[in-house]
Amino acid sequence: MLLEMRNITKTFPGVKALDDVSLAVREGEIHAICGENGAGKSTLMKVLSGVYPAGSYQGEIVYDGARAEFRDIRDSEERGIIIIHQELALVPLLSIAENIFLGNERGRNGVIDWPETFRQTEGLLAKVGLRETPGARVESLGVGKQQLVEIAKALSKNVRLLILDEPTAALSEADSQALLDLLLGLKAQGVTSIIISHKLNEVRRVADTVTVIRDGATISTTDARGGTLTEDRIVRDMVGRDMAHRFPDRDRRAGDVVFELRNWNVRHPEQRDRRMIRDLSMQVRAGEVVGIAGLMGAGRTELAMSVFGRSYGRDITGEALIHGRPVDLSTVDRAIAAGLAYVTEDRKSLGLILDETIRRNVSLANLDAVATRGVIEEARETEVAETYRQSLRIRTPGVFQKVMNLSGGNQQKVVLAKWLFTEPEVLILDEPTRGIDVGAKYEIYNIINELSAAGKAVVMISSEMPELLGMCDRIHVMNEGCFVGELTAAEASQEAIMSLIVKE
Amino acid sequence: MEQVDPAQQAARLGIGAYVARHIRDYGLLFALIAIMVFFQVVTGGTLLKPVNITNLFLQNSYIIIMALGMLLVIVGGHIDLSVGSVMGFIGALAAVMIVTLGLPVAVAIPVCLVVGMGIGAVQGYFVAYWRIPSFIVTLAGMLVFRGLSLWLLAGQSVGPFPKSFQALSTGFIPDLFGMDRPNLLAMAVGVVAVVALLWLGLRARARDARYGIEGEPFGLFLLRNAIVAAALLFVTWKLAWFRGLPNVLLSMVVLTVVYVFVTERTTLGRRVYAVGGNAKAAKLSGIRTERLTFLTFVNMGLLAALAGLVFAARLNTATPKAGFAVELDVIAAVFIGGASMSGGSGKIVGAVVGAFIMGVMNNGMSILGIGIDYQQVIKGLVLLAAVFFDVYNKNKDA
Numbered sequence: 001m002l003l004e005m006r007n008i009t010k011t012f013p014g015v016k017a018l019d020d021v022s023l024a025v026r027e028g029e030i031h032a033i034c035g036e037n038g039a040g041k042s043t044l045m046k047v048l049s050g051v052y053p054a055g056s057y058q059g060e061i062v063y064d065g066a067r068a069e070f071r072d073i074r075d076s077e078e079r080g081i082i083i084i085h086q087e088l089a090l091v092p093l094l095s096i097a098e099n100i101f102l103g104n105e106r107g108r109n110g111v112i113d114w115p116e117t118f119r120q121t122e123g124l125l126a127k128v129g130l131r132e133t134p135g136a137r138v139e140s141l142g143v144g145k146q147q148l149v150e151i152a153k154a155l156s157k158n159v160r161l162l163i164l165d166e167p168t169a170a171l172s173e174a175d176s177q178a179l180l181d182l183l184l185g186l187k188a189q190g191v192t193s194i195i196i197s198h199k200l201n202e203v204r205r206v207a208d209t210v211t212v213i214r215d216g217a218t219i220s221t222t223d224a225r226g227g228t229l230t231e232d233r234i235v236r237d238m239v240g241r242d243m244a245h246r247f248p249d250r251d252r253r254a255g256d257v258v259f260e261l262r263n264w265n266v267r268h269p270e271q272r273d274r275r276m277i278r279d280l281s282m283q284v285r286a287g288e289v290v291g292i293a294g295l296m297g298a299g300r301t302e303l304a305m306s307v308f309g310r311s312y313g314r315d316i317t318g319e320a321l322i323h324g325r326p327v328d329l330s331t332v333d334r335a336i337a338a339g340l341a342y343v344t345e346d347r348k349s350l351g352l353i354l355d356e357t358i359r360r361n362v363s364l365a366n367l368d369a370v371a372t373r374g375v376i377e378e379a380r381e382t383e384v385a386e387t388y389r390q391s392l393r394i395r396t397p398g399v400f401q402k403v404m405n406l407s408g409g410n411q412q413k414v415v416l417a418k419w420l421f422t423e424p425e426v427l428i429l430d431e432p433t434r435g436i437d438v439g440a441k442y443e444i445y446n447i448i449n450e451l452s453a454a455g456k457a458v459v460m461i462s463s464e465m466p467e468l469l470g471m472c473d474r475i476h477v478m479n480e481g482c483f484v485g486e487l488t489a490a491e492a493s494q495e496a497i498m499s500l501i502v503k504e
Numbered sequence: 505m506e507q508v509d510p511a512q513q514a515a516r517l518g519i520g521a522y523v524a525r526h527i528r529d530y531g532l533l534f535a536l537i538a539i540m541v542f543f544q545v546v547t548g549g550t551l552l553k554p555v556n557i558t559n560l561f562l563q564n565s566y567i568i569i570m571a572l573g574m575l576l577v578i579v580g581g582h583i584d585l586s587v588g589s590v591m592g593f594i595g596a597l598a599a600v601m602i603v604t605l606g607l608p609v610a611v612a613i614p615v616c617l618v619v620g621m622g623i624g625a626v627q628g629y630f631v632a633y634w635r636i637p638s639f640i641v642t643l644a645g646m647l648v649f650r651g652l653s654l655w656l657l658a659g660q661s662v663g664p665f666p667k668s669f670q671a672l673s674t675g676f677i678p679d680l681f682g683m684d685r686p687n688l689l690a691m692a693v694g695v696v697a698v699v700a701l702l703w704l705g706l707r708a709r710a711r712d713a714r715y716g717i718e719g720e721p722f723g724l725f726l727l728r729n730a731i732v733a734a735a736l737l738f739v740t741w742k743l744a745w746f747r748g749l750p751n752v753l754l755s756m757v758v759l760t761v762v763y764v765f766v767t768e769r770t771t772l773g774r775r776v777y778a779v780g781g782n783a784k785a786a787k788l789s790g791i792r793t794e795r796l797t798f799l800t801f802v803n804m805g806l807l808a809a810l811a812g813l814v815f816a817a818r819l820n821t822a823t824p825k826a827g828f829a830v831e832l833d834v835i836a837a838v839f840i841g842g843a844s845m846s847g848g849s850g851k852i853v854g855a856v857v858g859a860f861i862m863g864v865m866n867n868g869m870s871i872l873g874i875g876i877d878y879q880q881v882i883k884g885l886v887l888l889a890a891v892f893f894d895v896y897n898k899n900k901d902a
Contacts, residue, residue: 308788309788309790311787311788331790331792332787332788332789332790332791333790333791333792335790336790342788344788349782349784349785350784350785350788351785351788352782352785353778353781353782353785353786353848354781354782355781355848355849356777356778356781356848360774360778364778364785364786364789364791365789365790367771367774367775368771371770371771374770374771374772375769375770375771376769376770376771376774378711378769379711379714379715382715386715398715418789
């Protein structure tokens with residue numbers, strides 16, 4: 001065993017992120033960690049790499065035969081543990097060579113030996129199969145190539161254990177294949193890897209062992225070499241219950257058309273020749289939940305933001321109607337007044353003011369409703385927040401808690417409360433259950449069902465296909481700014497959606 | 505899920521723990537008291553003589569007036585480095601209009617205030633709508649208006665002002681009760697203020713209790729109010745034995761009350777905090793963030809102009825040096841008062857107390873005859889200590 005993490009428990013204010021997790025990695029293998037969003041995979045890796053230093057968690061780490069207590073990333077890197085995060089940590093304006101040896105410069109007494117730096121960089125680039133000059137600026141490279149630079153950087157530090165967090169999430173199919181091949185090549189050279197991935201076909205292709213984590217606990221560790229491990233088995237371990245019980249039932253009764261988009265066009269805010277949304281039309285009826293499926297970069301969030309007060313893009317054309325009447329959605333306050341609400345994908349940076357209380361977050365989008373002539377009536381405001389706290393079951397002692405102390409699921413309920421208080425006709429929910437635990441997801445689904453039962457039109461954007469399949473009446477499949485297909489609940493399946501996406 | 509209820513925790517731990525958790529709020533008040541006691545002792549009682557208390561208000565009025573506007577700018581996530589220069593420029597403008605051109609005071613004052621708003625509007629326009637960092641825009645403004653005041657005054661001091669203009673700063677409110685000394689009006693105002701504060705405090709407590717919010721323990725509430733009340737009565741008593749209530753004190757108090765109300769009770773104030781706390785989230789909640797930023801700068805310009813008038817009236821002359829480096833005192837006062845550099849938090853009362861801390865130190869050190877060199881060093885260290893204290897407490901919580 002190269003690495004053993006034993007009984008790791010890590011607590012944040014309000015949430016137990018890891019609860020008695022164990023992980024054992026053999027020397028020279030590729031070990032995959034699977035789990036839903038928020039299962040605790042990234043937290044576990046941060047514990048391992050010293051981002052959360054020894055002492056901030058319970059449990060022990062045994063690395064290379066000895067107990068290890070890493071104080072910070074530098075500490076773990078010195079022992080050959082290198083982590084490559086989902087968000088790449090390269091400096092875009094520096095060259096490949098400068099990035100690779102950042103903080104680890106070749107030279108002496110603080111004077112950089114450029115010929116040596118470039119020579120070594122060329123060697124490393126050859127190893128990872130990247131054909132670029134060492135002097136090329138990182139910003140000029142695509143994401144796939146940047147990923148390779150990250151790996152070259154890891155190799156420059158004499159890596160023994162390479163950790164990749166969702167390495168192919170942002171890569172094209174070809175780049176993904178190249179990256180997986182590279183991992184297999186490194187394995188042949190004796191480098192041990194841990195790969196965190198949602199893509200089960202990739203996991204099956206490269207992994208020797210698969211560990212599934214769910215709700216902050218280890219569910220299973222399975223040898224994957226024999227080929228007996230099926231994707232179904234992994235999925236079952238990941239979700240922990242049958243699909244049938246993961247989504248609450250709902251009366252599916254659609255009424256009149258509430259929301260309609262006609263020939264919607266949006267261009268990229270900076271690159272004006274790029275058409276991000278092309279001639280898109282859609283309808284949503286009262287009581288309907290309409291899903292939008294698609295890969296990252298398909299334009300789903302861009303569509304929602306452009307509709308919601310032109311918060312994204314430029315040269316927006318097309319018509320929007322609510323209850324058959326054209327509405328002005330040109331600014332966010334007009335969109336809200338027209339009856340639109342948009343629950344953002346990223347609740348922490350776009351949805352909430354983390355340093356403020358629940359009460360102040362709930363009232364934010366409709367302050368005038370708790371004020372008389374511009375003066376806030378705190379009693380009314382408190383009552384409103386209190387009502388939503390109870391009806392949405394936000395688990396907190398009171399509405400005067402700061403939202404940063406809440407768990408992800410409760411934070412998401414605060415965002416929903418904020419938008420429900422604007423009394424919208426149409427709700428656009430962008431990844432409404434991202435990064436929250438399974439129990440809270442179920443509650444969010446219940447809330448969505450209650451909304452549709454109340455006759456609201458709901459649009460749900462999600463990258464989790466099971467969620468779309470379980471919740472939606474219809475699913476639009478989106479690719480490169482267009483709807484490439486529409487499936488009813490009866491027709492829809494993961495395979496059907498995927499084949500529409502790749503049909504292009 | 506494990507959640508700790510801070511309210512219940514506080515109830516268990518009592519007054520000491522409550523103070524520890526709100527150390528910043530209480531610390532500020534105690535720091536002001538400690539500094540006052542210290543200077544009262546080392547100056548041999550000069551600090552709290554009636555004439556000096558009156559002076560304290562007159563000397564610091566312009567800082568406090570500008571700190572009100574600066575708090576909003578900083579809460580909104582920006583900074584304004586130009587206020588000292590703008591203040592000097594408006595003083596110069598007033599002098600040229602009134603002294604050189606002989607325009608009536610009643611015309612000059614509104615014109616000056618409008619010009620101040622205009623200056624704020626121009627700077628705010630670049631910051632809000634063109635997204636140029638406020639540091640750069642107002643640094644430019646600082647240079648421009650420093651230069652323009654020099655040009656306007658042609659490098660000379662211009663004065664003196666007519667009596668009616670001087671009254672802005674050095675005038676006193678006549679005693680309605682017709683007494684000379686002691687001034688009964690001053691004392692009456694002190695008593696009324698204490699009663700009003702107590703009433704507001706008790707009302708807020710009752711409201712908190714109704715919603716189950718854990719307020720400060722009652723003993724602490726009494727102690728804090730007793731200290732504030734004693735200070736208020738003491739100050740008004742002392743003022744009563746000099747020349748009564750200075751005009752400028754009245755305008756400061758009125759302005760402070762207005763800004764406390766605006767920041768804590770109105771949708772406008774709430775939205776400024778929201779923009780400073782998370783501009784993107786605020787924008788996606790339908791708040792017109794650009795307009796708000798613009799307005800905070802217009803407001804800052806207005807208050808800088810008012811400060812310029814008050815300052816010129818006090819010196820009874822406009823000089824090219826007026827307002828030099830004052831922006832730093834104003835900004836320091838706001839940060840000593842607990843505002844956060846990243847925006848979204850800070851209180852008007854904190855900024856005012858911060859300004860008084862700076863003011864008492866300036867005044868006390870001047871009485872002691874400490875050189876301007878040491879004064880700067882000490883003020884710098886106090887600012888650093890205050891902000892360090894803030895950051896230290898935040899890290900301790902996390």
